[in-house]
Amino acid sequence: MHKFIVHGGRPLSGTIKPKGSKNEALQVMCATLLTEAIVTINNIPDITDVHSVMQLLTLLGVQIVPLGKGSYQFCAAHLHTDVTLTEIFRQEYAKVRGSIMLLAPLLVRFKSVSVPKPGGDRIGRRGVHAHFEGLERLGVTFCYNVDEEAWKAKCTTLSGSYILMPEPSVTGTANIVMAASMAKGKTIIYPAACEPHVQQLCHMLVAMGATITGIGSNILTIEGVAHLSGTVHTILPDMLEIGSFIGLAAATKSTLTITDVPINLFTPVWSCFRKLGIRLEEDDNSLHIPFQPSYHIQKEIDGNLLSLSDAVWPGIPADLISIAIITAVHAHGHILIHQKMFESRLFFVDHLIEMGARLILCDPHRVHVVGLGNAYRLRGTRMSSNDIRAGITLLIAALAAEGTSTIANIHQIDRGYEQIDQRLNALGASIERA
Known part of the structure; x- marks a missing residue:
């Protein structure tokens, strides 16, 4: 079984084109x-x-x-x-x-x-x-x-x-x-x-x-x-892959441009990340994520803790919730993230806790994230994924962390992301397929 060996802590830069949905x-x-x-x-x-x-x-x-x-x-x-x-x-x-x-x-x-x-x-x-x-x-x-x-x-x-x-x-x-x-x-x-x-x-x-x-x-x-x-x-570009690249840029403090993006069609995706404090610059059919040394989770209009949850379209796609979690881990502020549809999807956060993330799994559907921004860096570890979106989330966490991480069961990532190691290495990542 193949695995990824990821050397983290490297900012990425460049342009990437999403594959088909x-x-x-x-x-x-x-x-x-x-x-x-x-x-x-x-x-x-x-x-x-x-x-x-x-x-x-x-x-x-x-x-x-x-x-x-x-x-x-x-x-x-x-x-x-x-x-x-x-x-x-x-x-x-x-x-x-x-x-x-x-x-x-x-x-x-x-x-x-x-x-x-x-x-x-x-x-x-x-x-x-x-x-x-x-x-x-x-x-x-x-x-x-x-x-x-x-x-x-x-x-x-x-x-x-x-x-x-x-x-x-x-x-x-x-x-x-x-x-x-x-x-x-x-x-x-x-x-x-x-x-x-x-x-x-x-x-x-x-x-x-x-x-x-x-x-x-x-x-x-x-x-x-x-x-x-x-x-x-x-086939349209994959909006979940685009969302993954946005979360990757934010967590690794990178500068990325995503091309061939149907901006108006995927509006709920942009809304999700803007609530987490991510700057997104739209230009015709491309999306630019500039370098942000820090970003802050928004509050509700009355000043209360922000709650983010998945919903049927045009709500936030359930498959983006895992990406939102790792993005929030690297933000400043608190957020309650509610994954409503599947009761076993959030269990991967145990790996993030082991890496040093400040979060609490309240129950199978909700996680409270305390984003510490630059005050604390995740550390590399060994982990494994049981589904596609948890797999890409762990890969983002490993790329943002200090040290080396090993991710097993990467066939789950390969199920949804084409040659992701080669494409990210071209942006400056260090991912070995072993």
Whole structure:
């Protein structure tokens, strides 16, 4: 198993370009199953979660042709109907959470499919009830096979319906949108997730011939069509990678410029870091983080302690909370950070405490950070990560700390960040992959 050996305490400088959005890539690649025509997707990140979904598509019979760096053609004209029952498919399916978004396209093509539990980050309970309840409203029936640890899903036909979502699940919304786009009649989804990558999936489906209105809102109306055609689609830059670079610049007191940034689209991300005292300078499609010898956490308008929490879009993304914590550790002031969605996501802060961070894990969902700014430096240590965002947070902590740190289990970081060691070393970091 690979690990990072990080020599910390070095300020970084330079320009970095974010890779394509991981979450968008997984959705739009699954959507290529909805048509027999060729779909070309550009700006796909070279990360292990993407490789896993590509492998699943290949097993299903999708022809994937590389066109150049980050660009691929997908053709799902000839699929293997029984491959989902094979052990190799089950093993690959269990590697990545995004595999759950194959469910709706496979039902559209096969009418019956068997799928095991999806994989992904171990950050607490991640139910699939939003997927199943929505698809049931469209006419899908589910049966769980205890011996095979898999769900059998089947439908005679998909029919539009009003779907009251139990929660605005991003992947649940994606699955239902894909199924509804080829169901008979009208489907209304409320409250639908409206994150940028969900919007992008909807725009791609519209380009393929789907009829979807309300894109960007929490009410989606879909008129099903009988056929979808091919298209060319370009994936947005990854807003979570951009957020990670902002936190990195702040914690290491570096000067960074991030290019190819859709400034207006990711406003909640900028709002999060400005509340932590970070200066962000916007210029067309780039973001500049200047050197700040110190930064101060804002207070509430009445002078009380600032509380920061994740929320559905356009709130602060849950995946940014870990980055906000390490940013706050290096700020001046106090903050209560509330991670609402997953009860096991904050346990990585034990490593930060061992490094000397002044914080208290109040309960599985809340952490009180006492930012000491320049008064205290973190120290290098040995650590390991159980999920993508905790992994990049620990890497930021190691780069900001005095001394040498070792980070194990770095395949978690590789799942979401393409060649992160090489890209940061080009900015002046010292990261060895061992």
